[in-house]
Amino acid sequence: MGDRHHPGPTRVEHEARLEQPHVRLEGERSDTLVTRKGMPMRAVDVIMKKRSGEELSRDEMGLIVEGYVKGVIPDYQVSAWLMAVYFRGMSPRETADLTELMLRSGSTMDLAGIEGPFVDKHSTGGVGDKVSLILAPMVAACGVRDPMMSGRALGHTGGTLDKLESIPGYRTSLTESEFRSLIAADGYAMTGQSAQIVPADKKLYALRDVTATVESIPLITASILSKKVAEGAQALVFDVKSGPGAFMKTNADAEALAQSLVRTGTAMGKRIVGIITDMSEPLGFKVGNFFEVEEALDCLEGSGPADLMEVTYRLGGWMLVAGGLAKTVEEGVRACEAAIASGRARELFMANIRGQGGDPDRMLALRGSWRSSHSFELRSPAAGFIVGIDAYKIGLAGVHLGVGRNRTDDPVYPDVGLVFRKKVGDETREGELVCTAYGKDEASLAAARPLVESALAVAASPAPRRPLIIKEISAL
Numbered sequence: 354m355g356d357r358h359h360p361g362p363t364r365v366e367h368e369a370r371l372e373q374p375h376v377r378l379e380g381e382r383s384d385t386l387v388t389r390k391g392m393p394m395r396a397v398d399v400i401m402k403k404r405s406g407e408e409l410s411r412d413e414m415g416l417i418v419e420g421y422v423k424g425v426i427p428d429y430q431v432s433a434w435l436m437a438v439y440f441r442g443m444s445p446r447e448t449a450d451l452t453e454l455m456l457r458s459g460s461t462m463d464l465a466g467i468e469g470p471f472v473d474k475h476s477t478g479g480v481g482d483k484v485s486l487i488l489a490p491m492v493a494a495c496g497v498r499d500p501m502m503s504g505r506a507l508g509h510t511g512g513t514l515d516k517l518e519s520i521p522g523y524r525t526s527l528t529e530s531e532f533r534s535l536i537a538a539d540g541y542a543m544t545g546q547s548a549q550i551v552p553a554d555k556k557l558y559a560l561r562d563v564t565a566t567v568e569s570i571p572l573i574t575a576s577i578l579s580k581k582v583a584e585g586a587q588a589l590v591f592d593v594k595s596g597p598g599a600f601m602k603t604n605a606d607a608e609a610l611a612q613s614l615v616r617t618g619t620a621m622g623k624r625i626v627g628i629i630t631d632m633s634e635p636l637g638f639k640v641g642n643f644f645e646v647e648e649a650l651d652c653l654e655g656s657g658p659a660d661l662m663e664v665t666y667r668l669g670g671w672m673l674v675a676g677g678l679a680k681t682v683e684e685g686v687r688a689c690e691a692a693i694a695s696g697r698a699r700e701l702f703m704a705n706i707r708g709q710g711g712d713p714d715r716m717l718a719l720r721g722s723w724r725s726s727h728s729f730e731l732r733s734p735a736a737g738f739i740v741g742i743d744a745y746k747i748g749l750a751g752v753h754l755g756v757g758r759n760r761t762d763d764p765v766y767p768d769v770g771l772v773f774r775k776k777v778g779d780e781t782r783e784g785e786l787v788c789t790a791y792g793k794d795e796a797s798l799a800a801a802r803p804l805v806e807s808a809l810a811v812a813a814s815p816a817p818r819r820p821l822i823i824k825e826i827s828a829l
């Protein structure tokens with residue numbers, strides 16, 4: 354974790370330690386703070402203080418964050434500060450202050466006048482993770498109001514907005530008043546982040562992406578929580594993915610992120626649960642934008658894959674507990690199962706599609722047949738058991754096929770992705786079909802093929818089963 358050698362404190366560092374800065378020199382747009390003893394403190398002094406591992410005050414972080422949003426502090430200084438945070442970390446107090454500063458950089462959703470409880474779920478990102486599409490109508494059917502603000506495909510992971518937009522006509526950029534009225538009518542709505550919500554995260558995330566500072570627990574915490582608090586949720590359930598297909602590759606890192614989200618969210622007055630779930634193989638059988646809508650529909654009709662339903666029910670159960678609608682997670686899970694069995698969750702899914710401009714009849718007509726004409730099959734190289742389907746490689750293959758993007762302005766395609774016939778633990782014959790991959794063109798298939806082939810591992814005996822729900826951290 355970088356060079357641990359640090360010279361003794363500079364004069365400025367020493368002064369800064371003795372007293373907390375509190376006012377801006379020459380007004381709001383200033384790039385300098387003044388300490389109580391009248392000492393000027395510039396962005397470079399704040400960077401230096403973090404570089405030497407000291408705790409920053411809220412004002413000092415405000416100088417960087419607010420200064421960056423206003424264009425007073427340049428990219429190169431914010432990049433240096435981000436790298437210092439990456440290596441030195443942040444205390445829980447600093448993380449909470451940063452979250453608050455980011456939240457205040459923009460406006461928040463006003464849900465006044467709609468009856469709650471407002472509860473949302475956030476996943477740290479996975480492959481084949483279409484849980485939000487099933488979960489939102491399912492918990493809405495149980496009485497939760499879910500103001501869901503989602504993201505697009507990021508790196509090798511898929512994006513809820515891209516999946517929803519594969520439904521013909523579906524719009525994900527709702528006005529605040531559309532968002533409010535859809536939540537009031539159907540219990541949930543799905544929108545993207547507007548320019549007014551946490552503008553600090555838009556700028557900081559773009560900079561982190563190109564300065565190798567994404568994988569920092571306090572920075573991820575502040576980024577995720579500021580957006581979730583801005584959307585108006587009173588309670589939040591975090592699905593922190595762990596494994597090769599997740600941003601957090603180990604259970605220890607995933608747990609550290611979950612603890613940070615739970616601690617910081619609780620400090621901000623929210624009811625928080627963090628659940629660590631396995632992301633070593635893709636969730637369910639399908640990866641791809643419209644393909645995942647199809648699988649979500651299967652789940653809403655009671656015929657979803659076991660792994661996907663296990664995660665969805667557990668998250669739903671916790672959402673009901675967090676919203677005060679169930680006493681125990683088991684009671685919450687039973688209510689969620691009933692919402693699927695009665696068809697009420699599916700009804701709300703259809704109502705939401707109509708409410709957001711989509712055409713449910715067209716979606717149903719395309720179900721199972723909307724496939725690109727460019728495809729290849731992966732067949733088992735040997736008889737035995739499937740012992741691995743590497744979610745990271747499948748996610749990357751998906752980007753090549755046209756499910757996700759390499760650049761933020763790349764188009765994504767509805768009719769591409771992967772359809773598996775087997776899951777880890779299944780027995781296979783030699784030459785048996787494991788999956789079919791569909792790509793936007795022949796070149797995309799050529800790029801994806803080695804990734805898909807090397808993602809598959811077959812052995813003579815089955816591997817021990819990994820638990821899907823790894824750990825639950827509740828601050829309720």
Ligand code: URA
Pocket residue numbers: 477558567572573574576577
């Ligand atoms: N997702 C976010 O929204 N922010 C991060 O920092 C990482 C993942």
